[in-house]
Amino acid sequence: MFEEASEVFDNMFKSSFPLTFIVFIPAVLILVSPLPAEAAHEFTVYRMQQYDLQGQPYGTRNAILNTEARTVEAEVLSRRCVIMRLADFSYDKYQKALRQSAGAVVIILPKNMSAMPQDIVQQFMELEPEMLATETIIPVYFAMEDDELLSIYTQTLTSSSSQVLLHTATANGFQMVTSGAQSKAISDWAITSLEGRLAGVGGEDLPTIVVVAHYDSFGVAPWLSYGADSNGSGVSMLLELARLFSKLYTYKRTHAGFNLLFFLSGGGKFNYQGTKRWLEDNLDHTDSSLLQDNVAFVLCLDTLGNGDSLHLHVSKPPKEGSPQYYLLKELETVVSSQYPEVKFSMIHKKINLADDMLAWEHERFGIRRLPAFTLSHLPSHRLAQRSSIMDVRPHVDVKKLSRNTKVVAEALARVIYNLTEKGAPGDLQIFTEQMQVQEEHLSAVVDWLTAQPRAAQLVDKDSSVVSTLEYHLAHYLKDVKRHYVKADKRDPEFVFYDQLKQTMNAYRYTFTTHTFLKMLCLVSVNLDLSLFKLLHRCREEIGWLLR
Structure with missing residues (x-):
């Protein structure tokens, strides 16, 4: 003035x-x-x-x-x-x-x-x-x-x-x-990822199904990034799947011949840095890893808390007779038989290595020649709600999240127990009564996740977000471990600022x-x-x- x-x-x-x-x-x-x-x-x-x-x-x-x-x-x-x-x-x-x-x-x-x-x-x-x-x-x-x-x-x-x-x-x-x-x-910042597993029964060389969700959020301002749908919904679904299948794996009669590996990745919004390092550690620097054995498929969960559509994003269409092909068919069966109001489709997009950012998390696995896909209610990775401060708690419809969780749980169970080949009808429901999906549990997890910003720059290894997620995984799974990724000092992949x-x-x-x-x-x-x-x-x- x-x-x-x-x-x-x-x-x-x-x-x-x-x-x-x-x-x-x-x-x-x-x-x-x-x-x-x-x-x-x-x-x-x-x-x-x-x-x-x-x-x-x-x-x-x-x-x-x-x-x-x-x-x-x-x-x-x-x-x-x-x-x-x-x-x-x-x-x-x-x-x-x-x-x-x-x-x-x-x-x-x-x-x-x-x-x-x-x-x-x-x-x-x-x-x-x-x-x-x-x-x-x-x-x-x-x-x-x-x-x-x-x-x-x-x-x-x-x-x-x-x-x-x-x-x-x-x-x-x-x-x-x-x-x-x-x-x-910020020097020496560590991005933390978590894994836990359920061991199958029937031998050592068992196929492994990997379920993945990144837990960090993103938006124009880190302290305002709550990531309710992307990807609070994916994290809450993963934890609920871990709870359900841990119960099935408790009893001899329902203990299946598949290893289940659950992975909560950090740095997902920064080109899936946590997943990238986890793959390097498991495939390049160790002799004992479930990823080095027979991986049936990797299912990534991303933005599943709303809408009446489900899209299976793939980099390469699954071959007929492969485990990933069976999952695709079981998803179609469950949706058409039990939830006809849901529109299900497979969307094929090749990995473009020339892009600075990968489109979906499954592409990290695809680069390492692991069969993988991402399930989302979004038809495109470019939609704005995946990276916005406007993605707040009301954007998650818990009833639709619960429905989508049941679709995934039923389809996975049909693959694991080979129910279609055994002649089980499409409307057969595994998760009922005491084994049903708990809507209140999903709601509580989403409420907790959206009560604090989860931008990767704010979630360090001592964060309550990491420790609470670790606690929940350990409650259902075995061999829960942390994995850290730090940027290279000479040629850093990422740099955060205070x-x-x-x-x-x-x-x-x-x-x-x-x-x-x-x-x-x-x-x-x-x-x-x-x-x-x-x-x-x-x-x-x-x-x-x-x-």
């Missing part, structure tokens, strides 16, 4: 100094008053993603701020903190702030994001990847609205829209300041004689020093009288 107003005073003094002096001095005397107490509103801000992946930087590169607030309606945004509300957010407005070299951008989010109009939610989800596609020099923050923050926005909007000097001089302004330090790379959550203060200032004197200092080249002394003395005298 000072810089803008000083330009006006500068022109005034240059054009007509005597007249200006006559008009200006009375104005100063009228407006002069003791300085008001400085008011501040403190609130938490969540910074946009900052990470490097395969040497490519993404997100914002800065984390500190000390500049005046403006809304995007102002003509001049350079070196200003631009405040936007999500309801008014657009990519064009965001780009305007970037083009004018704004000092920062703060996007105000509603308290209840699930109550936002669906068109606004969908629009923002689609813009998140674009915001992260390239690195941004200016810091970008998100803040949850409250009454004071909305008041700051409203007052800033009013002053930003005004072009009248007098209005600007009498309006309140805000200086936005962050209390944190500049961001820096200062993702900070405190911001909005300091209120009011235009008084003090600010007038600041403006005069900015145009001091046009004034005689004695005039400054006179004005300063006037302020002291009038201020003493007012006291």
Whole structure:
């Protein structure tokens, strides 16, 4: 504000100094008053993603701020903190702030994001990847609205829209300041994955079925990434499958001739780093691994908490007579016989090694020539809800998640016990009564997972997320182990940065004689020093009288 107003005073003094002096001095005397107490509103801000992946930087590169607030309606945004509300957010407005070299951008989010109009939610989800596609020099923050923050926005909007000097001089302004330090790379960060198993019966060389789900979440801001459907639904389904089959494997009569291996992977949203290292450890650096034996297939669970469609994403269509072919057929049988309202399909997409990011987790296994596929209610990996801060708890329909869990459980059981070849009808249900899928258990797990952000940068090896998942796996499975992946020091596959959550203060200032004197200092080249002394003395005298 000072810089803008000083330009006006500068022109005034240059054009007509005597007249200006006559008009200006009375104005100063009228407006002069003791300085008001400085008011501040403190609130938490969540910074946009900052990470490097395969040497490519993404997100914002800065984390500190000390500049005046403006809304995007102002003509001049350079070196200003631009405040936007999500309801008014657009990519064009965001780009305007970037083009004018704004000092920062703060996007105000509603308290209840699930109550936002669906068109606004969908629009923002689609813009998140674009915001992260390239690195941004200016810091970008998100803040949850409250009454004071909305008041700051409203007052800033009013002053930003005004072009009248007098209005600007009498309006309140805000200086936005962050209390944190500049961001820096986090060294030796470990991404943690978990595995557990149920050993089959009938010999040592048994086929192994691997069930996989990545547990981390992703969105434009790590501290706001709750990943309810992607992939809280997949994790809760995996834990429920582990519970159900652990019961079956407890009794001799139902102990099957398949090994079951359950894997909760970390770093899934960063090109499946946890799965990549787990495969390397099991296939390249050990002599005793279930993955080195007869792998029937790998089933990855991803985004299964909504919709009335199920899609089996494959990199290579299964050959007739193979275990993966039998799973495909059993899924079709269960859906058509027991859940006709569900539309089931297989979607074939080849692995594109030229892409920076793999489409689905099963592609990590496909690269290592392991038969694998991903089950999801999404028809494409490109859909925005897989990586959005808008993926919150209401996005999971527990009844549909329970239904989908039962579809998977029944299909797996039919493969394991070879029920189709034994003549079992398609509507035969294995998981009933005491063995049925527990909807309340699925709901409790999703509630817990969405109660905290699970971005990979926030979940270290000592995190309660990891320890709780480990506890649940150990309750149902044997040989539960942790697997860690750290970035290579010389050529890191990934780099995370700190200062993702900070405190911001909005300091209120009011235009008084003090600010007038600041403006005069900015145009001091046009004034005689004695005039400054006179004005300063006037302020002291009038201020003493007012006291």
